[in-house]
Amino acid sequence: MSSLKLLLRPVTKWTIPRRSIHSTTVFRAERTMTRFWKRAGIKEDKDSITVVLDQRNLRTPSKNIVSFPTKQRELALLTAAEWDAQTKNLKAHTLPLTSIVARAIDGFDPVNAEDPTVRGGVIDKLMHYFDTDAICYHEEFPEILTELQDKYWKPILSWTEKNFDVKINTTTDIFAITQPQETKDKFRAIIEQMGPLELSAFEKAVMSSKSFLIGFALVHKGVSVENAACAAQVEMTAQMDRWGEVEDSMS
Numbered sequence: 001m002s003s004l005k006l007l008l009r010p011v012t013k014w015t016i017p018r019r020s021i022h023s024t025t026v027f028r029a030e031r032t033m034t035r036f037w038k039r040a041g042i043k044e045d046k047d048s049i050t051v052v053l054d055q056r057n058l059r060t061p062s063k064n065i066v067s068f069p070t071k072q073r074e075l076a077l078l079t080a081a082e083w084d085a086q087t088k089n090l091k092a093h094t095l096p097l098t099s100i101v102a103r104a105i106d107g108f109d110p111v112n113a114e115d116p117t118v119r120g121g122v123i124d125k126l127m128h129y130f131d132t133d134a135i136c137y138h139e140e141f142p143e144i145l146t147e148l149q150d151k152y153w154k155p156i157l158s159w160t161e162k163n164f165d166v167k168i169n170t171t172t173d174i175f176a177i178t179q180p181q182e183t184k185d186k187f188r189a190i191i192e193q194m195g196p197l198e199l200s201a202f203e204k205a206v207m208s209s210k211s212f213l214i215g216f217a218l219v220h221k222g223v224s225v226e227n228a229a230c231a232a233q234v235e236m237t238a239q240m241d242r243w244g245e246v247e248d249s250m251s
Contacts, residue, residue, distance in 0.1 A: 034089060037056075040058075040082075040084035041080055042073075042077060047069070047070065049070060049076040051066045051076055058083070060106045062106040075097075075101075079097055082094075082096075100201050100204050101197065103204075104199070104200035104201075107200070108122075108195075133211050134235070135153040135213055136179075138171070144242065145238035149234060155223070155227075156222065157170065164186065164190070165186075166183040187212075201219055203215075211231070211232060214231050
């Protein structure tokens with residue numbers, strides 16, 4: 001919890017005027033801007049907590065205000081701290097939490113989402129990752145690879161099967177396997193019950209790890225962030241151990 005405590009340093013509360021800063025505040029990776037605010041903070045009302053930069057609302061790319069229920073005060077503080085920690089030149093990849101929050105508000109919040117079909121489409125895409133999940137395809141050699149698979153993949157598989165009472169098929173063959181329909185139905189039902197923020201975090205975890213099961217275990221606290229990262233890089237780690245780190249020829 002030490003890193004969490006570091007981020008939860010005191011931030012200042014500010015009042016919110018009517019003027020929006022959406023035209024200035026952009027989350028998209030291809031855009032860069034210069035820091036224009038002095039302090040990031042929060043504004044607390046009876047029913048919500050809003051993130052503000054100086055005296056102006058922080059908004060998503062779709063111009064929705066970045067606000068949280070009062071029970072998510074810690075998350076609001078973390079989001080504000082993320083902006084407060086920015087240096088002179090701001091880039092979207094330095095705002096990972098803000099990115100997840102904005103995606104939840106713009107894409108999955110039933111009140112704010114512009115396209116109600118986005119949620120279902122995302123769930124379909126995530127389920128496709130389960131059908132082709134790399135951690136279900138194990139190799140029998142070299143030894144370093146099998147050791148890493150046993151260390152990082154098998155615990156995730158075992159934890160998921162045990163805690164969600166499902167069967168997950170694995171193979172050492174090169175041919176595609178089919179997962180039990182009952183398992184897929186159960187996973188889909190769980191995902192469909194996720195709130196906007198949880199679904200956004202799950203989507204980010206799956207897309208980052210390229211694995212449904214790693215992301216699923218991560219958002220359900222079945223694996224640590226460190227082990228999830230290691231699990232996502234098992235094949236790369238094995239290759240580096242065997243061949244050494246190859247320098248980028250373009251550098």
